[in-house]
Amino acid sequence: MHTAVRITVQGRVQGVGFRPFVFQLADLHQLDGTVQNNMDGVKIYLKGSRKSIELFLQDLRKRAPRLSKINQITVEETEIQDCSNFTIIPSERSGTSMLVIPIDSAVCDDCLREMNDPDDFRYQYPFINCTQCGPRYTIIEALPYDRPYTSMKDFPMCDDCRKEYEDPTNRRHHAQPIACPKCGPKVGLLDGSGGQQDSENPIADTIELLKAGKIIAIKGIGGYHLACDARNEHAVTKLRTRKNRPMRPLAVMAASIKAALEFCEISEDERELLSSPESPIVILKKSSHYGLAEKVAPGMSTIGVLLPYTPLHHLLFADQELPCLIMTSANPSGLPILYKDDRAVQYLEGIADYYLVHNREILHPVDDSVVQLNDGKLDFLRRSRGYVPDPFTTTLDVSGIVAFGGQQKTTFTIGRNQQIFVGPHIGDLENVETIEHYGQELEHLLKWVDTPRWHAVMDVHPGYQAQHVVREYGFKNIIEVQHHHAHMAAVLDEHRISGEAYGIILDGTGYGLDGNVWGFEIYHGDGAEFERVAHLQYTPLPGSEKCIREPWRNAAAMLISLLGDEGVDLAEAIFPEKVSEIAILKAMVENKINTIYAGTCGRLFDAVSAICGVTRVSTYDGEAAIHLAELVDETIMHESYPYQLIDGEVLTIDFSKMLREISLAVLAGADIATVSGRFHETVVQAIVGAMVRIHEKRLAFEKIVVLSGGSFHNRYLRKRISEELSNRGFRVYVPETVPCNDGGLSYGQLAVAAAKRRVETCVSASLQK
Template sequence: MQRAVRVVVKGRVQGVGFRPFIYGLASRLNIKGTVQNNVDGVIIIGEGEWNNLLQFNGQIKESAPRLSRIEYVAVDDITYKGYEEFSIIPSVATGKEVSLISPDAAVCEDCINEMNNPLDRRYKFPFINCTQCGPRYSIIHKLPYDRPYTTMASFHMCTVCREEYTDPTNRRHHAQPICCAQCGPRLELRMSNGQVCEGEEAINKAILLLKSNKIVAVKGIGGYHLACNARAEEPINQLRKVKHRPKRPFAVMADCLETVMEMCEMTDVEEAVLNSSEMPITLLKKKPSYPLSDCIAPRLSTLGVMLPYTPLHHLLFREGLNGLVMTSANVSGSPILYKDDDCSFNQLRALSDAILTHDRPIYRPIDDSVVQCERDQITLLRRARGYAPDPLKTYAPVDSILALGGNQKNAFALGVGSHIFVSPHIGDLDHEEMVGAFREHLAHYKKWLGFKEKYVVIDKHPLYETNRLARELGSNVLKVQHHHAHHVSCMEEHGLKKPTLGIILDGTGYGNDGHVWGFELLYGDKGSFERLGHLRYTPLPGGEKAVKEPWRNAVGMLINSFSQEGRELACALFPDRKREIDLIENMVKKGVNTPLGGTCGRLFDAVSAMLGVCSVSTYEGEAAIKLAEFGQDQAKKGEHYPFQIHDLNGTIQLDFSSGLYEIASDRLSMKPTRTIAQAFHRTVVEMSVQMVMSAVKKRPDLNRNVVLSGGSFQNFFLRDELKKELSERGFEVFTHRLIPCHDGGLSVGQLIIASEWISRQSAKKGSEKDVYRSPS
């Protein structure tokens, strides 16, 4: 007996070859009807024998394309109409929800094989793609995902491409960026002398320049990279000079896994991540026989590595090139360059010796993602290409809430229905150029999602740029405490509802008492929190200057804790800065431009400076990162430095003064830096554990779930050792995986906290005035 059903599939089902997949499945099972995209997802009308329809519905989930992500399938019986065939019908821009768009995907193996086949019509074609690979997010103007709504709209398909595009049995059926050498895009190399090369000549000339130790700007999926030979110091040092990036590590693109294995150690999990459709930058441990210059990642034991993820990248790896330094084309702290206008080209000329570009526009820029693997776990450190714009599913009522995140590692979040859309990594909002990039990203997301915010959520820090941005938006503005947002972001990732303990270790966060927090023990949920414990406050001479010059932080701590003896220790540790130490002593005693703070990041900075590892930071977290190099490779058990635990009006206070004194003494007595750093790492773990144990001793009723969040947990030793130590004491510990532990995940926590506050106010029938409010 013939039956008819209507199937609605929601999730990431556009731009991933889903309709051709449905067409093929229907053909095999002798099902007639239609498949169509709309804004909600994919709508299928199927008619056939009941057993065939049952198989059809089952295989939709079981055999879906690899880039798809099905969240919901609804099947309803409908009236049988008697379709004579199964067909793909045109998309419609209707629907109530937002369909999930596939992130940009690395070029697939099938396309690479075609590109390397001299008999294939796309031989050496730098823009080859299919339904399972190629640009998505970076070229989409609006939904639904169809060619007219992408930057490929101006490229008219040749006859052969059109046949492939319309053939339901073809791998490129409805591959929106489909193209070939006949119908474009076109590649060209712009030389500094004004010469322009096109097509294969452009690639060959670019290779010669790279082999000659020149810097070439290369247009990728989400913006321009600056590329140079990874095996030559001269162009790498020049790259540092033009980018104003003296020490921050660069990433390397290797031609293949064999080259990666020559440079770094690699587990099966890391190999799988490197080869995935996301192809992120993956942090790997350098081999003892590491063949590249130390100037790529100075004084670090790890290297960020990625594989070629566009056809153009693959074509560059010829004639002996097998490793390229690949870094975003911008001056450090500025937005990535991605436009093809005179202003961008002028900037690219100042940064490089030649520009390898093409005429397929990038609609939205996106940086490379960064991940780190630990055993079988993958942790996102920068969420961008390959992962964004995939949303997070939530059960919280987040609709119409916009969370702006923080000032560092910014990423905002929008609540739409039952999803949280987190923007790609934007960067630090330190100047107007970056704020402009933020505004562009936000405007795009709002247009794409049809989003209109009813509430805007910001951090409590009064000087954050997001504060001004929120006022401009003109909606109800809610303020959320920094570390509460960190706490709840980890809870949300793991679906934790009941109050939990939270160890929040980071660099800087504005506290409810006006001081700088960052070594916190919190207890609470999305509705509220208690501050159960923290590190004792010490002065930060010069405020932000103490962050950039960690030696100032160390001097402030020593003088604050030990007065005259502390000054003498500071002079002994920093003998070339005695005059400045006198000024800092005066600042500390008089409290002039010297905020108080107790943060893990600043504690790491101070110890790093005291040990001579890093006295002045040239990039965020440099002092702590370099100290971690000495402290992590160690036996898990061992001595730690002394510290005291005090009760300060019912709040636990960690006092590390005695430990700081011993570290200074050990340094001056020439104890090995590695030994001191290892003991310090163990001390931070021990202080955190004892803070938790003190809290549960005072309050045995506390839930024994613990979340770990904050930027300091990018130090995997701290994360893993704390997890192990607490687990041995009966706690269940949760850490970040999909949401960055640093401020890149802040907006998720902000959004959830605001959602709860709004729900409670609604239940109380509170008024909604356009005023500043503080959920936490």
């Protein structure tokens, strides 16, 4: 006896071959009905035996396509309709959106096999794709995800492509970017001024130009990259000079895992990350036989590596004489990634020698994601292509909440029901172009997510650009969240911790509620509220931002402030060429001229890095701390320097004695790697000691600790603090799916706002009773 059901599937179920999968599953179980995309997911109507429907539902979840992610399946019985087969029907564009926007995915093995098959009609076609790979988010104009609402609408399908597109048994059925050499996008080669080059094979010509040491701007899925031969010291130096990027490490794209093993070490877990559909840049250890140009990652023991993730990338590695390329985002300093052809030619003139372009428009630019394995767990330095805008789920109702993030490494986050959508990496909100880019991407995601605009959430810092941007959107309520509470709340929400916990937050800069700069904090609280229970002793930053750009100034001011006349003598001995300037810094500190006070992990690392002679002037954010951390041997148990914990209303961590000993050790010619290791261990022991002392006064509370803030990208700090606290009975949680740096700030802001709203709702309900 036949029965009928209506099934709603929500999650990442569009743009991943879900409808043809359902079609084939219905055929397997001899069921009639329909499947349809609409604004809240995929709708399925089934008619057949109850047993067959039960088997269908089991397979629906177990055998779903690899790029799909099912969040919810709803089944309800319905009237039997008159149908005698199973069909895929046109999408429905009305209704409230519950869609998960499809993400861009690395080219799959099936498509690569076809691309390399001389008998296939897509042989060497650089835009081959199917339902399991290719561009998605970057080409979407509107939802639901259908070809007329993407930038592929400009390429009418030929008969061969349409036949595959309309065949429910074909893996390209309703693959919206489907294309071939006859009907799809094409590549072209431009000279340095943007003039069209006469080239029969632009990709082959590009390979020869790269081998000749040229710098090529290459248009990819999410924007332009600048590429050159990673083994050619002259080419890498030229790229650095032209791009004005003297020290910041450059990412390397290797032709394969085998090619990458020629210059770096790769664990099994790192191999899986490199080869995943998301295909991020993975931070890896350089190997002992490292053979790339020294200026790829100067002074570093690690290197960022990714594998080819588009067909075009794979074709560029067809020549075995070119096994690895620099592949760095093509953006002028401080500006968003370039993705429009005319602006790329405008901004990259004088930087790129040639441009390898294509005529498929990029609608939403995305940078490459950057990850590392940190103490065996995933650690996002940048969450973007391949992951965005895939939503997180939460136990809180986050509808109508939009969080605007911070000033650096900015993202925004939008809440809908129990879904959290974190937008792509935007960058630093320091210029008009980046702010415009931020607004453009926010507007698109707000439209697609389709949630009310009830609560806008932003950092308390009065100077952040988000303070101005947020007021343009007409929200009913604006909530300000302290920077480090947002970091803490992000981890609490990620790990579903609803009660009280401790938060150890280490970063470079966060606006403090007392007007000073915070960034070395221990909090106690929950998602809604916090209490500051410990912090690093404040030291002056004479000249404010100049101390951040020139860490030697910060170091000298720190020594003067903490050690008085002895500190002046030490500063002059360590920086003898700066004696006259040190006198000026001393006067500024004593008279509080253009001087702010800070207690942050970032500035502490900057100071020690400068004292050790590692980095005295920074060319990019975090450089001093990164290079200091690179010196540490993580396999050695280091001895700590002395420090003090000063009791008070808020426990204060004082590193005066440590800085004195480090300064004397450096002047005595101590091994800098040993000094760095001992410094790191001192930070660990001071935090653990503070944590134990604090908890001894609060024994009623559970021993739950979350770690966050950008300084926890430091492998040694994350591992050793986690180990030491765990050994003392604390349960330690770290960010694994959201960056611990400011890229995760907007997520935490939204979590705080949702937690506050839940508390207010509970209080209101209690009062009404």
